[in-house]
Amino acid sequence: MLNLHLRTKIIGNKVYYYSCLSSTQDKAKEIAGYEKEGCVVISDRQAAGRGRQGREWLSPRGGVYLSVILKPDIHLREISKITLLAAVSLSSTIEKMADIRTSLKWPNDILINNKKVSGILCESAICGDKLHFIVVGVGVNLNNKIESISPALLYPATSILEEVGKRHSRKKFLEEALFDFDKNYLYFKENGFEVIKEEWKRKSSTLNKDITILDGDKKITGRAIDISEEGFLILEDKKGGIRKITAGDVII
Ligand code: BTN
Numbered sequence: 635m636l637n638l639h640l641r642t643k644i645i646g647n648k649v650y651y652y653s654c655l656s657s658t659q660d661k662a663k664e665i666a667g668y669e670k671e672g673c674v675v676i677s678d679r680q681a682a683g684r685g686r687q688g689r690e691w692l693s694p695r696g697g698v699y700l701s702v703i704l705k706p707d708i709h710l711r712e713i714s715k716i717t718l719l720a721a722v723s724l725s726s727t728i729e730k731m732a733d734i735r736t737s738l739k740w741p742n743d744i745l746i747n748n749k750k751v752s753g754i755l756c757e758s759a760i761c762g763d764k765l766h767f768i769v770v771g772v773g774v775n776l777n778n779k780i781e782s783i784s785p786a787l788l789y790p791a792t793s794i795l796e797e798v799g800k801r802h803s804r805k806k807f808l809e810e811a812l813f814d815f816d817k818n819y820l821y822f823k824e825n826g827f828e829v830i831k832e833e834w835k836r837k838s839s840t841l842n843k844d845i846t847i848l849d850g851d852k853k854i855t856g857r858a859i860d861i862s863e864e865g866f867l868i869l870e871d872k873k874g875g876i877r878k879i880t881a882g883d884v885i886i
Pocket of ligand 1: 691754774
């Protein structure tokens, strides 16, 4: 048992805890229709953890694997805001717990020393033109040894253990991660996205760089100049044309 001591208002109002699931995302999506927002699914390990763009997310014991059900009253085009909010929250948790600096790679990777330590996968259910729910999946390489970490396709991966050289309590990490997420989510609901966006920009390793975006077979290059008010990446191409990027992987 985990026996979490949570100091949260919404996130973690109900916790489903397992020693092994195929994927916390699948379980969360299965129950999201009838559970309230804030409900969290946690698993000690996952047999078929997955990342963005259909990639595998290796999930042995020692890592943090959770999915949060959210039902925000936002327009479909604002879903990116939730991804950035989750990344900002999780980066604060990692910095606080491990006493190390992180940076953010658009849209949702958290890096330590330019290596990926955590990823976020947001999946949503849409009814007509209305958002029914979002499931925010969070994977953190906490006490994982390097050989058990998903080989990062585009850049190297790491764990907090590898970077800091010591293990951290997973229970404490979960309590802090849910606390930080809750605090930012409540703030977002009351005050909007602006402050979260500025915090994301402050921690960004993507902005003000020439980058290539890979979205399936498509490649788009340009300079990342800003984040839009909906949470999209704004790219300026060589001819000065401005594009809003809604999806893809960044290569710097
Ligand atoms: C990525 O960087 O591609 C996103 C990785 C997301 C992994 C987490 S682990 C918990 C949740 N369950 C999954 O199967 N995936 C997400």
